Amino acid sequence: MLERVRALFDVGSKRPAEPTSAPSVGLFVDGPNVFRDEFDVDLDDLRDAARELGRVGIIRLYLDEHATPGLIQAAEARGFEVIVTSGDVDVKLAVDATALVGDGTVDTLAIASRDTDFKPVLEYAGAVGVETVAIAPGIHGRSDALQNAADEAVTLEP
Secondary structure, eight states: OHHHHHHHHTTTOSSOOOOOSOOEEEEEEEHHHHSOTTOOOOHHHHHHHHHTTSEEEEEEEEEETTOOHHHHHHHHHTTOEEEEESSOHHHHHHHHHHHHHHTTOOSEEEEEOSOGGGHHHHHHHHHTTOEEEEEESSGGGOOHHHHHHSSEEEEOOO
């Protein structure tokens, strides 16, 4: 029995175990720019888009102090870590995403926004070898700057 457990976990082997999981994806959602009346964005669609990129290690929704309790509750129920800021959502999201890219926490960085303020974050991630994805909240929410800075661009359809 012990030998089977060791074989399963490659315990006692001199060679390292083969990686079995998909790359770790970090999804960062700019709530004020994504959840607008003109876009029909669904939390499940955002989560599914991230899952298509690999194993989702971090999934965060950034909101300002005007966010409704219903949105916060719905996001948490769908597995999002909700970050509510009293200041600028963009700054908090950009700092957090850059820090996690810099320390190697994520292999793929996905940013859902239409705001070109995140272009430097995508460029930095690409420069250090992290795959990047720009997720637009709809056809009219696409940012050419974000799409061109990212390795891949995804547009959510209603």
